Amino acid sequence: MSDTELTPLAQDLIDFTRSHIPQADTMAIALGSYDGERIVLNAPLQPNINDKGCAFGGSLVSVMTLAGWSLVELALRRRGLDCDVFVAESTVRYLAPVWSDFRGEARLAPGVEWDTFFATLASRGRARIEVAADVPGEEAEPAATMTARFVAKRRSST
Amino acid sequence: MSDTELTPLAQDLIDFTRSHIPQADTMAIALGSYDGERIVLNAPLQPNINDKGCAFGGSLVSVMTLAGWSLVELALRRRGLDCDVFVAESTVRYLAPVWSDFRGEARLAPGVEWDTFFATLASRGRARIEVAADVPGEEAEPAATMTARFVAKRRSST
Numbered sequence: 001m002s003d004t005e006l007t008p009l010a011q012d013l014i015d016f017t018r019s020h021i022p023q024a025d026t027m028a029i030a031l032g033s034y035d036g037e038r039i040v041l042n043a044p045l046q047p048n049i050n051d052k053g054c055a056f057g058g059s060l061v062s063v064m065t066l067a068g069w070s071l072v073e074l075a076l077r078r079r080g081l082d083c084d085v086f087v088a089e090s091t092v093r094y095l096a097p098v099w100s101d102f103r104g105e106a107r108l109a110p111g112v113e114w115d116t117f118f119a120t121l122a123s124r125g126r127a128r129i130e131v132a133a134d135v136p137g138e139e140a141e142p143a144a145t146m147t148a149r150f151v152a153k154r155r156s157s158t
Numbered sequence: 159m160s161d162t163e164l165t166p167l168a169q170d171l172i173d174f175t176r177s178h179i180p181q182a183d184t185m186a187i188a189l190g191s192y193d194g195e196r197i198v199l200n201a202p203l204q205p206n207i208n209d210k211g212c213a214f215g216g217s218l219v220s221v222m223t224l225a226g227w228s229l230v231e232l233a234l235r236r237r238g239l240d241c242d243v244f245v246a247e248s249t250v251r252y253l254a255p256v257w258s259d260f261r262g263e264a265r266l267a268p269g270v271e272w273d274t275f276f277a278t279l280a281s282r283g284r285a286r287i288e289v290a291a292d293v294p295g296e297e298a299e300p301a302a303t304m305t306a307r308f309v310a311k312r313r314s315s316t
Contacts, residue, residue, distance in 0.1 A: 049180065056179050
């Protein structure tokens with residue numbers, strides 16, 4: 001698959017997500033970019049606001065979790081693999097309030113390789129992978145960070 | 159404050175939450191119960207469903223986070239303390255899919271005492287407290303668990 005096909009593939013997944021997950025739709029998430037290694041999802045502040053006028057913590061976790069889930073799902077789709085992907089565990093740090101539209105970015109955690117994940121999936125029909133995500137802040141520091149473990153399970157293994 | 163006043167106090171907070179946090183409103187969270195030590199928030203499956211037909215992970219985190227936030231907020235309001243309460247860090251384990259309406263329950267983490275929290279808040283104007291929350295599963299085991307650290311900051315300290 002060429003790089004020019006990555007954006008439509010990611011756009012299809014976000015469209016699917018918004019039409020099948022009502023909360024992703026009310027959050028109004030949109031594809032920012034996807035280059036195969038990193039995905040960026042945008043979210044407007046207004047539908048994700050809290051009582052203090054900044055972004056609701058639940059929306060920050062959701063945008064990072066959806067970015068991480070999309071990263072893994074897209075890596076599988078690019079290789080034609082049909083899997084159920086779900087988040088198994090996550091740790092989130094909320095570092096600063098977010099007062100404007102925001103984005104969630106996800107990539108593999110440092111030192112983690114796709115090759116190991118795909119080799120395990122091929123031999124066992126199931127594999128886990130660690131993702132690092134964040135919501136960039138208004139300064140150089142992130143406003144929130146997440147590390148999460150996702151599990152992929154082959155759907156049509158017999 | 160007598161125990162009979164706890165339910166209206168909690169109901170007021172949930173009404174406030176739903177009118178000021180659009181995502182809490184679209185999740186359709188409702189008060190289950192509050193006895194001063196434990197709060198239960200209910201959520202219907204339908205607005206919180208994912209593409210697989212079970213509860214969206216973001217909604218599971220959100221209902222647990224809102225239950226934890228409400229537990230701390232209510233403990234402060236019962237003592238007439240006006241604070242900003244926010245979540246600083248959380249670790250979530252997603253243990254089993256949730257195929258029906260669900261609830262998030264929150265209480266203090268084991269070994270954690272309100273007295274220490276209020277003493278620190280009185281002396282420093284700011285204190286942290288650890289909360290344990292879960293989404294009960296269809297069997298005896300929880301479907302999701304969360305431990306989270308919340309911070310309260312006195313609003314009108316001079």
